[in-house]
Amino acid sequence: MKINRIITTIMVLLQREKITGKELAEKLNVSLRTIYRDIQVIEGAGIPIITYQGSAGGISILKNYKISKGLFTKEDVIVLLKGLNLLSSPVLKESENLRTLEKIKSFLSEQELDEVTNNLNQLIVDLSPWFSKQNIDNKISIIRLALKEQMLLSFDYFSVRNKQASRLIEPYKLIFKEKEWYLQAFCLTKNDFRVFKLSKMSNIRKTNTKFIKQTTPEAFSLFQADMKKKIFKIKLLIDESLLERILDFCDEKDIQKLNGQQYLVDFNFIDDDYSYGILLSLGHKCICLEPEHIRQKLIERAEKLVKSYEETVNPFMSN
Helix, strand or coil: CHHHHHHHHHHHHHHCCCECHHHHHHHHCCCHHHHHHHHHHHHHCCCCEEEECCCCCEEEECCCCCCCHHHCCHHHHHHHHHHHHHEECCCCCHHHHHHHHHHHHCCCCHHHHHHHHCCCCCCCEECCCCCCHHHHHHHHHHHHHHHHHCEEEEEEEECCCCCEEEEEEEEEEEEEECCEEEEEEEECCCCEEEEEEHHHEEEEEEEEEECCCCCCCCCCHHHHHHHHHHCEEEEEEEEHHHHHHHCCCCCHHHEEECCCCEEEEEEEECCCHHHHHHHHHCHHHEEEEECHHHHHHHHHHHHHHHHHHHHCCCCCCCC
8 A cells, every 4th residue: 555655665764874766666566656756745744855866876864854763763673573583373474474574674774684683583483283284274364354354254163062063253353372273253143252263163254244343352251260260289190201291281380209200290170071181191101199089080081991992893904
């Protein structure tokens, strides 16, 4: 858009001592004629522009102009660059990332760019999944388009009881929390706000029906309040080899060393399938010591698992 281009040009001129029209045109991916027209608009807005002729020529803003060049300090630009450099995610496409990076870099001199280049790669946060990236990318692309155009979305959703149901929603926010992508939306099927997990959504389709935005509540407030009521501590005895995995779920303060091989763990637990699944995934090197009713439920689940293996004939095994 023209207004965005003109604002970008002003910011570049505020940060650079002098820049040629050709360089500006290349940075903004427009013609030299467009740049000169934009400069006329900027001058018409009362910003004093000076042009220099010859081989050392270029365009600049009058040095003593009242707008402070501190609009973006070097530190501000470094923060912006690091922020973009940190986030590798399906939400920000690589082409968008690179284009924005180049625009922000234009605020720095060559000397300042050299100062920050070395530390940009010292910390990386990669939000893309290890597997099934293409599937997540496709879902997010459709959702982004619906968010931008303010259109209803339809999709099939797997419920808690593994039943698939069709949903029609007003999409509001894409959220990345812990290890999962979520979509906050107003569900027309349930006539209420809901948070949907992208991994459980399938056959996502953007409709041609526009909706009027509503005020959105805090996405996870009810869920978090409910979970706090359900969480309680259980005591685990784990082998040293499980330390790395258990730290995914516990703070160091909840882990106490017994000897060279074993540790006691105060583990936050909810009496549901997900939490039992976590404990069973740790195998025989993790034992629940207390409370007794959780021990018994784990034993029952383990016995059912063994029984299912004993009773199931593998159809792929030859006689």
